[in-house]
Amino acid sequence: MAEQRRFLSAAGVPIALRRRQHSASCRELAVRGPRLQLRSLSAVTSAVWLAAYGLFALSENSMVLSAAIFITLIGLIIYLHFVKIDQESLLVIGSLGIQVTSSYASGKESTTFIEMAQVKDVVINEAIHMQKVIYYLCILLQDPEDPQGVSEVVPLFQFCFHGNNLSTGRVDSSRKEELQATIGLLDRSVQKLSRDPGAEEDSSSIK
Amino acid sequence: MAPGSAQGAPAAGRSGPGMQGGGPAAHIVCMVSDFFYPNMGGVESHVYQLSQCLIERGHKVLVVTHAYGHRKGVRYLSSGLKVYYLPLKVMYNQSTATTLFHSLPLLRYIFVRERVTIVHAHSSFSAMAHDALFHAKTMGLRTVFTDHSLFGFADVSSVLTNKLLTVSLCDTNHIICVSYTSKENTVLRAALDPRIVSVIPNAVDPTDFTPDPSRRDDSTITIVVVSRLVYRKGIDLLSGIIPELCQKYPELHFLVGGEGPKRIILEEVRERYQLHDRVRLLGGLEHQDVRNVLVQGHIFLNTSLTEAFCMAIVEAASCGLQVVSTRVGGIPEVLPENLIILCEPSVKSLCDGLEKAIAQLRSGTLPSPETVHKEVKTFYTWRNVAERTEKVYDRVADEVVLPMKERLDRLMAHCGPVTGCIFAFFAVLNFLLLVFLRWMTPDSIIDVAIDATGPKGAWTKQYFLGKKRRAKEELADS
Known part of the structure; x- marks a missing residue:
């Protein structure tokens, strides 16, 4: 049983959210970003080539042209393999944990697993990112030494929602106290996504 | 860390943002200032208290x-109350x-x-406030500016700041000053039409500053000074007063709260005249400790050389102290004559004023702290400030924002040929950046x-309960 809904990401591009219920305690959420546009690809390629021809006309060195070929090819490979994420999915298994998978355009997949015992909470937080103020969904990880503490903040669906990477935040000890104060507030305020997978559908409330 | 929020029954009548209903529409106000908590000071608490009271009146404030x-x-x-702490570089004195x-x-x-809908900027020292005014005007939002300080006209730095203020305020919808002296000063500095300048004084939270006569030691006379130890606050005068009075009155003690570059002068005086047991320097004070220092004294001394509206003397009077102050800036407007002794800003005049206060104290003719507190309590309340500020907002909301062309004309006509043209050019650039x-x-x-x-x-408890229940019902249905 799967259903699909369309939304706009924070950057204004269309994205699709697919939900799949595998069993009562297991459910999968996948967000698919837009495909690589032929238009933007050809725009970038022609820009590089025009620049190369300009340089060639000035320097009359054919090395420039071969360098341009290599730059376009290697750039494309790096972009497809390390930058462009096609789909991000979240597999939530009730008693076990959360598996976060991102699939790159080249087919490469990277997977992280978060054990349920480590998950302290799932919240929507508000932050200033670059020149924007955004809402983002994140998992708070339990600090093993301190039952009240948070050791790490893992943002979810970052590429599809925001178009770039919010790096995973490691919380050092000097900031811990302040973060806890914030989380105290969050607990009272941000709509809490309860830990049972039944309520996970709130994640779609981000536009 | 933030002082207690304003309590009491929330004023009804305003329809909340995004809600239909009778009564005048609520405003969505954005307060912009470089100075806010955790920094401590008059502007910071003004912004906080005003925001809290406006929220109580049904507006949305950030x-x-x-x-x-x-x-x-x-x-x-x-x-x-939502606070955005933007990652901008701080340049000088907490100003970006x-x-x-x-x-x-x-x-x-x-x-x-x-x-x-309304951008309200605070303090002319805050670069961010001026930036926000500039951007808000470009975006076609209504603007209000509150000035918290007085300036001179003569030295180079004042000439420059005054020019900037002229540019910044010439197309601002409304300006609020904290006293009539401050209004006069601002109107002259920024060459404004006095009709768009309102006077709304500051306020103190009277519940924070209550008298406690049991804390003072009546076998001695204690003079309290609470201010930043900087030139503007007249610390050089204080260093002249302390030895003179201490020689005359053996039972006199000084209690000085505050920190600053002029502390070294007071320490020198203490050293030279061997007054270690009679002059206590407390160093920097947290806002909540100020009251505990104030109630230990009998007389409050303020030696400021320039002051738009002195919060410190209202706080002291609210704690039941006899106030002795210099007659500068807006201070004479602040308290009625029976609560304050005004002197010229000179050592001799201030000593005379203090001696008068000491004589009154000895003869027992001073009113009791409780009666003083009761009187002061009614003068300056934040609710009253919020009510008057709201009137300004209502008025501004009906005004039109100058379109680009008129704004450029105003800038060029008002700010002189060179500055005007430069800033008109900046305004155009800013507009192009906005379009981009x-x-x-x-x-x-x-x-x-x-x-x-x-x-x-949205984030009160009821919302959560409702939300959870609804989620459960949905689960039960499916």
Whole structure:
């Protein structure tokens, strides 16, 4: 049983959210970003080539042209393999944990697993990112030494929602106290996504 | 860390933002200032208290300031007051550097996502406040500015700041000053039409400053001074007063709270005249400790050389102290004559004033702290300030924002040929930058922020309970 809904990401591009219920305690959420546009690809390629021809006309060195070929090819490979994420999915298994998978355009997949015992909470937080103020969904990880503490903040669906990477935040000890104060507030305020997978559908409330 | 929020019955009558209903519409106000908590001072508490009282009256208020150390991002204070700590570089004295442009993307994003209708900037020392005014005018929002300080006219730095103020305020919708002296000063400095300048004094929270006669030692006479130890506060006068009075009155003690570059002068005086047991320097005070220091004294001394509106003397009078102060700036407007002894800003005049106060104290003719407190309590309340500020907002909301062409004309006509042209050019650049930003991220794709302000805010407990119950019902149905 799967259903699909369309939304706009924070950057204004269309994205699709697919939900799949595998069993009562297991459910999968996948967000698919837009495909690589032929238009933007050809725009970038022609820009590089025009620049190369300009340089060639000035320097009359054919090395420039071969360098341009290599730059376009290697750039494309790096972009497809390390930058462009096609789909991000979240597999939530009730008693076990959360598996976060991102699939790159080249087919490469990277997977992280978060054990349920480590998950302290799932919240929507508000932050200033670059020149924007955004809402983002994140998992708070339990600090093993301190039952009240948070050791790490893992943002979810970052590429599809925001178009770039919010790096995973490691919380050092000097900031811990302040973060806890914030989380105290969050607990009272941000709509809490309860830990049972039944309520996970709130994640779609981000536009 | 934030002082207790204003309690009491929330005033009804205003329809909340986004709600239909009778009564005048609520405003969505964005307070911008470089100075806000955790920094401590008059402007900071003014912004906080005013925001709290406006929220109580049904408006939506948010505060924008720069990041303080690790305090970056979005925070919530009592009753859902949202504070944006923007990561902008601090240049000097907690004021951010300004290029007039670099803060536009973030401020525009905030103004759009919060659906701000009025931008209220505070303090002429704050570069961010001026930036915000500039951007708000470019975006066609209504603007209000509150001036908290007095300036001179003669030295180079005042000439420059006054010019900037002229540019910044010539097309601002309304200006608020804290005293009539301050209004006169601002009107002259910025060459304004006095009709768009209102006077709304500051207020103190009378519940924070209550007298406690049991804390004072009646076998001695204690003079309290609480101020930053800087030149503007007349610390050089204080260093002349202390030895003179201490020689005359053996039972006199001084209690000095505050920190600053002039502390060294007081320490020298203490050293030279061997007054270690009679002059106590407490160093920097937290806002909540001020009351505990005030109630230990009999007389409060203020030696300021310039002051727009002196909060410290109202706080002291509210604690039941006899106030002796210099007659400068807006101080004579602040308290009625029976509560304050005014002197010229000279050592001799201040000593005379203090001697008069000591004589009254000895003869027992001073009113009791309780009666003074009761009298002062009614003078300056934040609710009253909020009510009057609201009137300014109502008036501003009916005004039109100058379109670009008129704004340029005004700038060039008002600010002199050179400055006017330069800033008109900047205004055009700013507008082009705004057009570019609107093209990059159109207003329509910017998320609208959840409104968490006030008792009806989205994040109160009831909302959660309702939400959870609904979620459960949905689960049960499916």
